[in-house]
Amino acid sequence: MRIADARVIVTCPGRNFVTLKLVTDDGVTGVGDATLNGRELAVAAYLRDHVVPVLLGREAHRIEDTWQYLFQGAYWRRGPVTMTAIAAVDTALWDIKGKVAGLPVYQLLGGRSREGVTVYGHANGETVDDVLAEVGRFTELGYRAVRLQCGVPGLSSTYGVSGDRMFYEPADAAVPTENQWSTAAYLDFVPTLFRRAREEFGPGLALLHDVHHRLTPIEAARLGRALEPHGLFWLEDPVPADLQEGFRLIRGHTTTPIAVGEVINTIWDCAGLIREQLIDFIRCSVVHAGGITHLRRIFDLAALHHVRSGSHGATDLSPVCLAAALHLDISIPNFGLQEYMRHTAETDAVFPHGYHFADGYLHPGEEPGLGVDIDEDAAARHPYRPASLPVNRLADGTMHPW
Ligand code: EZ4
Ligand code: CO
8 A cells, every 4th residue: 555645735724734645546545734833834845845755655554664764864853844744744644554444543552541631721811810710611611620821910911811712823923923021020920820720729620831931940940839839730841941951950949740842843852851850741742743653752751751741732733633642642651631722613624523522531533543634625715824923022122932
């Protein structure tokens, strides 16, 4: 069974998505997400110009060999563009293998290790009262875990706070929007948000927070300590993860669990964090970390070191990526928590899927393969629109991580 066709589909049903669709010579199709927010066309070109030509005619069942061929064969290793392109191929090949076997992909990964995939929702708002009202709404929907992001008094905007309650889309302009940041204002404010949340919702609900790479290690240590009384499930991306040894400093000061990984693309970029047990959750995604094959390798290393999974699942990861994540989540021994930011109805219409939410869990469904597809006619009705992620500056104009 050989790969006979490979189509790179760029569509914008409210936001941009890149999808690879492979077709075998006997007509089996498979899909893979190739979306890299704000850099979509770089991956589309990488796939069209460098990957599709070497895929045509290859044996579709050789998933591992194809992964190695694309990774080693490029000579230039790692990086988000390369790893996203490889992920798309890998995901599509798992989809094909599942369809041919007549089994959902999770069965090929060893079968179920749990009954459902626990997900967290996103409560956000300008004020603490707004955020707490949103938390209440998520608990009513059955969520067992909620991420809280709140406007910071004195700052005109901050990461994770959206106009729309259910949907959050940070890539809001062709030329990056400029946000403003103050670490002092943020650190003064955040503990109040979680004190009030714990007072209102009691000890049972898992509370999470995303710092979005904005602190230094010692600042993160201070925040982690301040949040200890409120028992967070995890504190996400407290610092940029480029300096892996920086996490030793955080770890030495606080027991607040740490989650990292959404911008990490390979096992070599997080091996130190995992081996030294500097983090508690590894948040790499199928789409940005080399597909099911490579993410499973990362999760396996993590399992040896008491690190659990926490796959990134923002709306810029398409329903194809979410479906693939669910097959891994339901099968691995060290599942932690899955991020779930709902896609809009427009996006869901382009990506028909079998996964569904019930009682705080997502379920991957029982369709052979991944249980997700792209409707190419619907996709064609939503042409690409340039969109970038924001940038962030301090009051004096200094660039700061967004
Ligand atoms: O900012 O996916 O945890 N989720 C996140 C996301 C990221 C976006 C970037 O494209 O941090 O909202
Ligand atoms: Co994040």
